[in-house]
Amino acid sequence: MSTQLTPILSAFWDVERSWTLETYEQHEGYDGLRAALKMDPTDLVAAAKESGLRGRGGAGFPTGMKWGFLPPPDGGPRYLVVNADESEPGTCKDTPLMMAAPHFLIEGMIITSLAIDCHHAFIYVRGEIVHVYRRLLRAVEEAYAAGYLGKDILGTGFDLDITVHAGAGAYICGEETALLDSLEGRRGQPRLKPPFPAVAGLYARPTVVNNVESIASVPSIVLHGADWFAGMGTEKSQGFGLFSLSGHVERPGQYEAPLGITLRELIDMAGGMRGGKKLKFWTPGGSSTPIFTDQHLDVPLDFESVAAEGSMLGTRALQIFDESVSVVRAVSRWIDFYAHESCGKCTPCREGTFWLKQILERLEAGRGHEGDIEKLDDICDNILGRSFCALGDGAVSPVTSGIKYFREEFEQGMHTPWHELFPAERNTLFAKESQPA
Structure with missing residues (x-):
């Protein structure tokens, strides 16, 4: 392993009454x-x-x-x-x-x-x-x-x-x-x-x-x-940061490391994938950043490298999903959140997230309509760069990247509900009951 943890902000979190x-x-x-x-x-x-x-x-x-x-x-x-x-x-x-x-x-x-x-x-x-x-x-x-x-x-x-x-x-x-x-x-x-x-x-x-x-x-x-801090990380993304690993790893938690560490290294530090399963997809910076797949395991987690691969480092919220998870279901849950949290000030975000939610619920339940995937892309195009703030832009990220990497799962949503495709997911990451097909 080439990168080591740098406990600075987290150096004494395990000390008794560390907050005093x-x-x-x-x-x-x-x-x-x-x-x-x-x-x-x-x-x-x-x-x-x-x-x-x-x-x-x-x-x-x-x-x-x-x-x-x-x-x-x-x-x-x-x-x-x-x-x-x-x-x-x-x-x-x-x-x-x-x-x-x-x-x-x-x-x-x-x-x-x-x-x-x-x-x-x-x-x-x-x-x-x-x-x-x-x-x-x-x-x-x-x-x-x-x-x-x-x-x-x-x-x-x-x-x-x-x-x-x-x-x-x-x-x-x-x-x-x-x-x-x-x-x-x-x-x-x-x-x-x-x-x-x-x-x-x-x-x-x-x-x-x-x-x-x-x-x-x-x-x-x-x-x-300043030189001490700049000596960590990469040339343009200097210093250290907290990387939050959640989801399907053996030891989820906070890992403080220099910017530029890779997910492969972090997963090794976290004891590997839970149950020895295969990594399917993950978020480099929270749910508002385009998702990555297992082909991005060795992308340095710094601002420039992640952006070059089409996503954003964001808050370094690394949500890890294994092969038992439906991408359509995960994206649908995220859009539920953004539709609920839209402040309603601008039309693209207020209306766009509402319609994304309706279509994704159909696909999740296996009741998709012909042209739904194209409609998702079209709605995302009308939100991206047109909403009043970045909430709209963040909401479309998991949708467009999900379709980019896992289009076949969205196509399966035309006729097969998620729980038939991924029966093991019911008791893993998400608690919400599926809608009847």
């Missing part, structure tokens, strides 16, 4: 903050740029460049908002990070706030994960008590408050502008851009919106240096 400030301080906790307080804010932004840190929330946009987009200070407030609304099917890296080591995020937020001259930062966390919300509240309390938050942090004169806000469970609020509207008390729907959040974000003020893992990676970069 005491444990965190025993593992270099807040040493990065102390170093950052002695640095000029422009040097912090430069360090983020030089490290090559790219957004860990899906898009992979350079983090330091995003910080640098803020206009010059004008005397008014500037905000940092952490997007912790992790809600896409299969995505599960931020939740365990916030549960096991929330102070990585708190320290990263303080350093980032120093860099962008922010004095009030927000964590927007998904409302259903009440246990994470409570843990974050406790971590913030500990940071205030220790002098890492509040007025005159560590005697430097820098002030910062952090507010933990629980959303109401709308997937659309993972989109940064919908998140900002929700945070302001409005209905969570995406805003028209421009203006972008860096210019007019929260309360119409300059705002940086970053993912949990992106911000949590900042303390180690400041403490160990």
Whole structure:
């Protein structure tokens, strides 16, 4: 095996009471903050740029460049908002990070706030994960008590408050502008851009919106240096990341490794495929990314290599499906989710996901109509690039890639229900009962 795990954010998750400030301080906790307080804010932004840190929330946009987009200070407030609304099917890296080591995020937020001259930062966390919300509240309390938050942090004169806000469970609020509207008390729907959040974000003020893992990676970069971080990963996708393996592997879980590791290596680390079965298909970055098959086992999991093969690295949510799973059924379940979570603001997404759902349910039940597959492709063409935000684009990804690699299974849906083609799947991955044929 050529690539080794790099436990950094996950280094002490197995320590008793790993989430406490005491444990965190025993593992270099807040040493990065102390170093950052002695640095000029422009040097912090430069360090983020030089490290090559790219957004860990899906898009992979350079983090330091995003910080640098803020206009010059004008005397008014500037905000940092952490997007912790992790809600896409299969995505599960931020939740365990916030549960096991929330102070990585708190320290990263303080350093980032120093860099962008922010004095009030927000964590927007998904409302259903009440246990994470409570843990974050406790971590913030500990940071205030220790002098890492509040007025005159560590005697430097820098002030910062952090507010933990629980959303109401709308997937659309993972989109940064919908998140900002929700945070302001409005209905969570995406805003028209421009203006972008860096210019007019929260309360119409300059705002940086970053993912949990992106911000949590900042303390180690400041403490160990940009070159240390850039020395991991690949030439254009530097650093480490959490790879979430779920589905049909022997040991599903979080595997922290340099970008560029392959799925073959990760499956080996996870003990192989469950029950010794053959890999059939998988998602490189969650359900909103085009699926891959066993022919993509050796594709380096970095932004450029995955994109070159026609998909996206996304959130590195690697959902693994073996040969017992119906592709049509899996895609149908995903579309159920996207149709339900569409905010309804734009017609292509609102109507398109509804019709995708109807057709896929027919094919799943073995009652497909002549021309259904062509109709699926046509609907996807009318959603892709035409919806108001990326939800529509993400919804069509599993459909178009599923047809591309497994068209014969969609054709079988014209006359044979899924449970006759894949009888072993009933008690494996999905719990929803099939519709009668």
